[in-house]
Amino acid sequence: MKLKEDLNPVLLLLFQVTVWLYSVLAFLPSYLFSSVSESDAGLGSEQERAQRLKARSVTGRPAGPYRAMGATKRLVSSLHPGVDTLDKVFEDASRRFPDRDCLGTREVVMEEDERQSNGKFFKKVILGQYRWLSYAETHRAATCFGIGLAALGQRAHNNIAIFCETRAEWVIAAQACFMQNFPLVTLYSTLGGPAITHGLNETEVSHIITSRELLETRLKFILLEVPRLQHIIVVDSTPTKWPGYPRGISVHNMATVQELGTKPENVSRGRKQPMPSDIAVIMYTSGSTGVPKGVMISHSNIIAGITGMAERIPNLGENDTYIGYLPLAHVLELSAELVCVAHGCRIGYSSPQTLADQSTKIKKGSKGDTSVLQPTLMAAVPEIMDRIYKNVMTKVEEMSSAQRTLFTLAYNYKLEQLSQGRSTPLCDNLVFKKVRSLLGGKTRVLLSGGAPLSAATQRFMNVCFCCPVGQGYGLTETCGAGTISEMWDYSTGRVGGPLVCSEIKLKDWVEGGYHSTDTPNPQGEILIGGPNVTMGYYKNEAKNQDFFVDENGQRWFCTGDIGEVHPDGCLKIIDRKKDLVKLQAGEYVSLGKVEAMLKNCPLIDNICAYANSNEMYVIGFVVPNQKHLLLLAEQYLIRGSWEELCDNAAMEEVVLQVITEAALSAQLERFEIPRKIRLSPDPWTPETGLVTEAFKLKRQQLKSKYQDDIERMYGGK
Secondary structure, three states: OOOOHHHHHHHHHHHHHHHHHHHHHHHHOOOOOOEEEEOOOOOHHHHHHOOOOOEEEOOOOOOOOOEHHHHHOOOOOOOOOOOOHHHHHHHHHHOOOOOEEEEEEEEEEEEEEEEEEEOEEEEEEEEEEEEEEHHHHHHHHHHHHHHHHOOOOOOOOOEEEEOOOHHHHHHHHHHHHHHHHHOOOEEOOOOOHHHHHHHHHHHHHOOOOOOOOHHHHHHOOOHHOOOOEEEEEEEOOOOOOOOOOOOEEEEEEEHHHHOOOOOOHOOOOOOOOOOOOEEEEEEEOOOOOOOOOEEEEEEEHHHHHHHHHOOOOOOOOOEEEEEEEOOOOHHHHHHHHHHHOOOEEEEEEOOOOOOOOOOOOOOOOOOOOOHHHHEEEEEEEEEHHHHHHHHHHHHOOOOOOHHHHHHHHHHHHHHHHHOOOOEEEHHHHHHHHHHHHHHHHOEEEEEEOOOOOHHHHHHHHHHHOOOOOOEEEOHHOOOOOOOOOOOOOOOOOOOOOOOOOOOEEOOOOOOOOOOOOOOOEEEEEEEEEOOOOOOOOOOOOOHHHHHEEEEOOOOOEEEEEEEEEEEOOOEEEEEEEHHHHEOOOOOOEHHHHHHHOOOOOOOOEEEEOEEEEEOOOOOOEEEOOOOHHHHHHHHOOOOOHHHHOOOOOOHHHHHHHHHHHHHOOOOOOOHHHHEEEEEEEOOOOOHHOOEEOOEOOOHHHHHHOOOHHHHHHOOOO
16 A cells, blocks of 8 residues: 555644644643543543453463353353344344445446556556445345245255355355355355365355356456356356356356246245254355365354353444444455344455555555445455564654654554543544544444454554554354454454353363463463354364364364463463474474464565474575665665666675664574575565465475475575
8 A cells, every 4th residue: 555645734734833743742731632532431441341350260270261250150152142144244234224235335426547667557446435235235136046046946044155256245245145054155256176176066056156257367267167056146247148067067146046036937936044053154264274174163152152252342333333344255354244234233344455545556646445335344354464563664764763752652642542541632643543544433342353463553553543442362163253353452463352152261281382281371282162153064074083072062173273361351472383383403382373473574575484393493484574675785786677676695694684673673593583584576466376365374385386496495496
């Protein structure tokens, strides 16, 4: 995101009020420019709420299980009595909020190819206002689509796939499947051909819902490898005829299928309503550690998960607007949108390429989606927040000395006030208002999930975007639900206490040196139990050993993550079993820890640490920040194109020196610091297959890509 244009006005304002604001902050009583946040009756100040006990061990043992203070006697599994399947959740919302805006999509006003400086063309768009479907209209559309699918031969309990980008039609299709009891197989839109083929064949689908673009660029090339497939339903409205597809495969428009759902002979067939224990979704993971696995998620699993999540979002209701842009095939986005639907919120759709005014597809001078929608709720993965943080702080570094001093003064002042439970309206309006407007200016809650969020980025989002960041922890296997920090808890590095739908235990991991008897805080592998724990992996008994049922009938999942529980009941993720490597000299290195510490370095856009037990040291693959690398090359008189710089041994040594200094500042041990690196000129995106949709590293794929460099850096031939 290019933030310069947005920040220039505030820089001028900052310069003009430097002396005055400094005097205010230094000499006026604090009540003139900060105030204690209003709290709910009987709960005390935000600082008091942040310091109170969040969860406790219900057995008194340090290993747990730990439950939220509001669920120590019984875990909560539903939002409303009797609303126990996802079709009932949507029907309940449609009954309560029939005329409320439900799903919104921006109209495309103009589309053009813009020539870039390198001669290539890049598609730019000008988008109009959001057009909305009400809850009642969305319910009708889903009902007709579900009946139409049944008319095409789709049957209850038979799997149906959706391979589509995040958009309103995805949710309409999903709700249609929930109503008709069609288990919905979700596939990431960035998956490659072999992964798509694997998912479709394993689940034996005969019907798939997709978009025109994905059909023509991905799906049609593997159709002969999916022999059971008979019907392809395209969510786009044009064209109406689809010639050139293999014999036995029919292609339909979504509108045509919905029209089938209005015919009396099809409506009269009725539907087979789901039971809470029926499979709602078979969600394929991103395959970060190999072939994607299909996680079987029941209706009751999802409802329990969204019940726990909703409890952590204060004042959630029909006045909220959520912006949907993360992949709906990811449990974080699907759960977040179902939470919103259950509470009558509006959901406006976006994409990473159109999110902000400076996003890559937005034509200069026109508005991105956040500016138009002005969402109050937003979910993000740490990778996106890290990018925003680095770009804004780069602009801060370019300020004059006076401007930078004022920004730093205001930043540190607000940080101190937040720690005391105070708001800072003067700072917010004069200093941070323009930064806050990058997300529309009305965001009141940011939910971060998918990976750990660095302390620096979390503090930055709290301060500059003037809203709490709820950092959460969960997995596809637990419906994304496990923990979420309370919105008034501004501590960093923690993921909060257990949700009211789940409980957490710590299991000793002797090999890694983690025990529940460790002091000052108990540590161990995190086990999550509760009604949100899913049914296991589809047709994959070998992997189902990570699930078990205890003597009370409670279902548990062994996460493979290592955590510690703090005295107030909050969880901190400190390691991952699969990321821990024992070096030849016997030291254990946590690759995830090394990467998390170094990603705060402005020179690094992304990094993958690598080590194996036959070697003495760690190496790294680095995607450098282009601007910072070019400045460094100029400083050391190293010349060449971008690709040549990334392939330059002297450049590698200079970058390694910067990384080493950053590692020492982050207090990494000497044996944890990479000794050799390889620079990558190309970013790692889900499209490259090197990271997941949540931007988690795919270590096996990265190892394969850089195998020659691994051999070189370890002295091989």
